[in-house]
Amino acid sequence: MIVIERGNVKQIGATFKNSALVDTDPVSNLAYVTIYYKDGTTKLASTAMTKSATGIYYYNWTTLSTDSIGMYIIEIIATFATSIPTVNRTTIYLGDLIEGN
Numbered sequence: 001m002i003v004i005e006r007g008n009v010k011q012i013g014a015t016f017k018n019s020a021l022v023d024t025d026p027v028s029n030l031a032y033v034t035i036y037y038k039d040g041t042t043k044l045a046s047t048a049m050t051k052s053a054t055g056i057y058y059y060n061w062t063t064l065s066t067d068s069i070g071m072y073i074i075e076i077i078a079t080f081a082t083s084i085p086t087v088n089r090t091t092i093y094l095g096d097l098i099e100g101n
């Protein structure tokens with residue numbers, strides 16, 4: 001599980017590959033990220049990601065120290081030549097850093 005400390009910037013990335021495992025761009029070079037609270041309500045509405053190279057996209061998520069601690073769902077959507085959207089989801093935990101003695 002990915003753990004993110006509140007009050008920081010976390011880069012959310014995605015790499016898209018074709019069936020030959022070669023990096024490839026989605027249609028119109030667009031990929032979108034949406035962030036949901038664990039109850040399914042939207043924290044960040046569908047937002048375009050930035051392309052850094054062929055098939056490689058990212059979004060810098062700035063978390064606030066006041067954001068709710070807990071689980072979030074990251075969803076990345078891109079459409080390829082088949083016109084069927086590719087959807088990938090992962091769960092992250094947003095919390096506070098606990099320093100040891």
